[in-house]
Amino acid sequence: MLKRRNLIFISFWLLLSLFNITARAQKASWIWYPGDYEVWLSNKVQNRRTERGTFLPPFWKLDSHYVLMNFHKDFELASPEDAHLYVEGQYNVSIDGRTLRGYPTILHIPAGKHKISLKVYNQAAVPAIFVQGTYLVSDTSWLLTYEDKEWIDATGKTSDVSATKYRNADSWDFTDPTVLPSTYHLPVEEHKAASIIKKSHSLFIDFGKETFGYIKLLGVTGNGNVHLYFGESPNEAMDTALCELSDKVTINQSGGDYTFIGSRAFRYVNIQYDDNIEINDVSMLYEYSPVTQRGSFKCSDNEINKIWDVAAYTLHLNTREFFIDGIKRDRWVWSGDAYQSYLMNYYLFFDSPTVTHTLQALRGKDPVTSHINTIMDYSFYWFLGISDYYQYTGDKMFIQQNYPSMKTMMDFCLGRRDADGLVQGLTGDWVFIDWADGLSKQGEVSFEQILLCRSLETMAQCALIAADHESAEKYGKIAADLKAKIFKYYWSNQKHALVHSRIDGKPTDNVTRYANMFSIFFNYLDEKQKQDVKKYVLLNNDVPKITTPYMRFYELESLCAMGEQSYVLKQIKDYWGGMLKLGATSFWEEYNPADTGANIYAMYGRPYGKSLCHAWGASPIYLLGKYYLGVKPTSPGYKNYMIEPNLGSLKWMQGTVPTPNGDIQIYVSTSQIKVNAQDGIGILRFKSSTIPKCKQANIIAKGDNIFELQVTKGTYFTVDYKAL
Template structure:
């Protein structure tokens, strides 16, 4: 299939707004964001990832205008080659400290990324190593902050504040974190540093962006792109939740991430690799990550993964563990009510509402037993399919109180124990995006779709996820509250005295203040949602062999995009006509059956 290039071309946007990782569908070549064009590639041995060395796009700050202490700093913006050379005639950055002044600079790489720092030095006057302090940050504030107990800056999981010694006429590569900014300071007095290069080491999977989404609304387009890129940065050795902190396989986080992967990248080995890891380190009767719902998400992800890719052999490998897990779940039901042990958790913002958690756990059990029944049916295991079906039916006879929680009401709507229209009108749509969360916001959007409120969901995406973008986000965050917008400063600049520092002031639970991840995969829900409900792609048959096209444009004039299937790319375009009807064009692999909504 050949797609017109004009469809896939994107306007180059400033690096301060949003990155683009898009592909030409005809050759499936991923174009890196503009901030990454000034770089070179290097394959990592025995790894499915690639390194790309990125020069900074801007010297964001320097501690002094005194050229006797700092000069030629813009030399660092040149194309990196990663090689020391036997000359200092190139105008390298010179930093000199005195007894009283230890100069520093702040580098901006244009976009939040995963990796480390490469420093290449020149022929310093003394051959003794020169110590520098490096501080990495997802925001300007974080990069300028020290480890303390006031603003929450930490070295948890990944070192972001450390001192290293640089060699004479050599190179040092160090660091493994998530950051956009890097601050470099001289540590000792009366030292001179000649710095030829200071590059970010972007570590990522060099994979094409097969799926795409474009409409007449650039705000939605950017949100789709940022969600895709956020997950891409978390596709490391395993599928992580965050590139700075908690670089772990959290199964709840995986569900929106995997939904985004299927919409953007298609099959990728990081998903089964991560699902298998968490299974293998969680012997029954333990819950994955210690959280009962996270074991349920594991089941739901496997059902969805099989639906998209149709690998029955891989699904069969899960059967023995699935039997133990579903029976363990059944043992935590008394009558028709959940009595789950382990950590009782939906998401952080709902964690202090026990009634909502109870309603959510009841719903999650239903969802997991429904998914189990589907898996057992595929695996020709009628006995276990019957057990799962009966458990789901029993649990549906009880209707818990949602306790005013949008999280709980969404899950109850999605699993059929609350009327979708009522759930949306009385709870989810109440006060707009108030009480949304970046994780469960995805299921709030899904519940709104089930209620037929597609326009409301589109507006929620613009307002809630768009607000993070308005504050300077190039990746979506671990959490966000719309109230944080009040008098807020952007994260990509210094904070004026009369403004609120969002990164240093907000967040809670495990993500207090600067500990807060600003690149968190569970926040990517709008990317998957826009592909599914606006572009209208619904997978009906395993292996994506049958796909329903059911678009809901809301107030959009047109939308077009691509969707990856195991048999190739599907291309879709919808145009709203003068009478309000929608004209649809779909093309793709011949052996993919396309059906249309009535």
């Protein structure tokens, strides 16, 4: 019996030892120099744009990846092991200073302490490696240098370790060694057409809604030409002379299918083909980003539900390798457009990688020689995007890794100030602000000073995270000085608002919405100033109206921040609901209720120039999540957060808000609030005309009919109350 017990014990111990060995095996990934893959891939993505067979690349400077890279790792093995090696590019390998002959694919490494180095050259794609052993694996602990002869660590600090500049490796979720990073592409799935009208040698296809992908001809026979005319509207697809996108291909086959190479945005496709061509059917390969939709929203208003659903679809269509502006045009990575996508993303997907990939792609390489996308405000949005990313995710490592690039970008911006310490458009700068007729961009525009001020505050915060205390103090002081100048130079007591600009040192009389609404949710105004701006600017029809969803985003956010949810709900129904009434299946780049007929599709002097699927049109996702469900982080990464629901004029609403480590689920009616939280410590704050009751938590009266209770991870409770 004793021997049997011993055998069982020994067998159990051996199994446990085997489990521990397996458990200690590390997960490998393809690795490369930080930011290089984003730069390389964004170049590839942004140069896919064509219009009617014409190649249309971006009009700003495109950087390149470093073509020669040195990968290095110090490690120790308790026992010998064989590590498999995969490389993108030409390479050599050195272990403990001894260079191995040829191109080894298996590394035989004895027990003990070792140093491994790989030099990889690749002009066409990013130099990358994949190492898979039991203990030695390629991950972000590896160090890299492009041989610029100065050592730094992952936070950007200099070190005296060697005479070479090193940074920690970067990676995406590429864990298959046989799939090279340069071959990465988004997945596709086949979709059938909603309807096909077949005539003699032509097909008119409707896929039922706005979509994106590759047209697939089924059962193709013959020898001749096939012409495709794409349209986001039936008008566009039928206009063979002026539609924005078209393709032509010569077919020579006796059956089978044909898939077009170029991805396109469309709902409708007008296919015309030669007499000796036959096409049995048409489908498409829908291309998409495999992000998971975690956020949700439903309410008592069916039109609002439809708006939220279409907004979610719009954002998903424009969430690709990066956040792009629109799927028809431009299909580029614009910083201002992406900034709004980040915010919507936090309430729909909470997909951090797409945010960081986009931020790194936009930043590019040093030296900085122009504003991001050549646009002054877009450089500032880049800083704001980093600030929000940290607040929502709490990811200090990203801040530390990218802080050196933030400093050089801010050095460029500060170097373009005038004698008063303000920014204005210089040679090569595009001061964008918004698409609006008659909007002045001359002089020192107050809106640009507001964005610079918040960017400087971001730099002060990130400098502290990067332990650069001297710079934190410097940026904080510049921001404080600039804020004082903004109110000294631009605030008009007579107009109860910030004026639009200064020209030759003198403030103009013009009042616009831009600087005023940003100053509200940046919390730059005192309570009286906020009320003045609301009355004399935001609710004043004499101030030029905003017609783009881009700036409606901020206008409605500023009103929500002041408790005007009932008013904003009507605006959402009028504006986004107006697009739905015109048949929109995704939201547009611009919508003007005054436009009628075919003019609703026109922009930039072209009859179909307007994008009918633009990421910035999806802003109701953010507004409904942050200001109606009322969920927002109050410390980085939702360690602490606030739930402050506001029904506006809704009877009830429910939804899910994703966080880094779980979801917050909320139901709110005029008589009941339910909360189920999976992350962090929160405060539920609400107003009630009666004393509320909750069996699962203590309610604290804060005065003025305001009540609070604490929300902790894993708690579920119901509050009975009466909404004011």
